[in-house]
Amino acid sequence: MKIVVLQGSPNKRGSTNILVTEFIRGAQESGHSTERFDLADMNLNPCTGCVACGYEGPCIQQDDNEKIRTAILNADMIVFATPLYYYGMSAQLKTAVDRFCAYNSSITRKHMKSALLTVAWNNDTWTFDALESHYRTLVRYLELQDQGMVLGRGCGTPSMTKHTQYPKMAYELGKRL
Numbered sequence: 429m430k431i432v433v434l435q436g437s438p439n440k441r442g443s444t445n446i447l448v449t450e451f452i453r454g455a456q457e458s459g460h461s462t463e464r465f466d467l468a469d470m471n472l473n474p475c476t477g478c479v480a481c482g483y484e485g486p487c488i489q490q491d492d493n494e495k496i497r498t499a500i501l502n503a504d505m506i507v508f509a510t511p512l513y514y515y516g517m518s519a520q521l522k523t524a525v526d527r528f529c530a531y532n533s534s535i536t537r538k539h540m541k542s543a544l545l546t547v548a549w550n551n552d553t554w555t556f557d558a559l560e561s562h563y564r565t566l567v568r569y570l571e572l573q574d575q576g577m578v579l580g581r582g583c584g585t586p587s588m589t590k591h592t593q594y595p596k597m598a599y600e601l602g603k604r605l
């Protein structure tokens with residue numbers, strides 16, 4: 429299957445990247461093709477809320493969102509990857525998700541698979557409560573089929589992250605798809 433990874437950390441060599449790299453390694457070993465978008469490097473503007481798209485149609489903004497739209501509509505799975513920023517997803521990832529507005533029904537109709545990869549500094553049990561709830565709500569609303577979440581607590585730096593079980597969990601999630 430074709431998998432699109434929306435990588436929402438501005439740190440290309442950061443902890444989110446560690447989980448993404450491991451997930452992709454596992455998925456490719458199982459024969460899947462992956463396309464990764466490092467959102468911070470892209471020319472991606474926030475939704476202006478003009479609704480010229482009518483919630484399903486061309487967006488009036490001429491930016492890199494078209495690349496993401498084309499990839500997602502040709503794919504079978506979306507992976508949301510983000511560092512935890514103030515208990516939610518990063519602005520980079522939220523910007524890409526908001527732009528789903530212009531192809532919302534097209535996504536819903538596809539019943540795509542999905543997964544969440546995320547890291548945070550905190551190690552409390554409640555660290556990901558808000559982000560997990562948001563992700564589960566997106567799954568429900570967009571009629572996605574959740575394949576799993578890797579919620580990396582205590583992953584404040586790449587060296588911390590490398591010493592946790594989460595990179596292995598991300599690899600295994602990709603591998604078992």
Ligand SMILES: Cc1cc2nc3c(=O)[nH]c(=O)nc-3n(C[C@H](O)[C@H](O)[C@H](O)COP(=O)(O)O)c2cc1C
Binds near residue numbers: 512516549550585
């Ligand atoms: C703007 C900002 C907000 C953050 N908010 C949180 C937070 O709410 N909870 C938390 O545990 N860590 C928070 N962190 C820490 C990051 O989630 C953590 O360091 C993560 O490993 C960064 O991932 P990266 O290496 O992919 O950038 C925040 C970091 C930044 C820069």
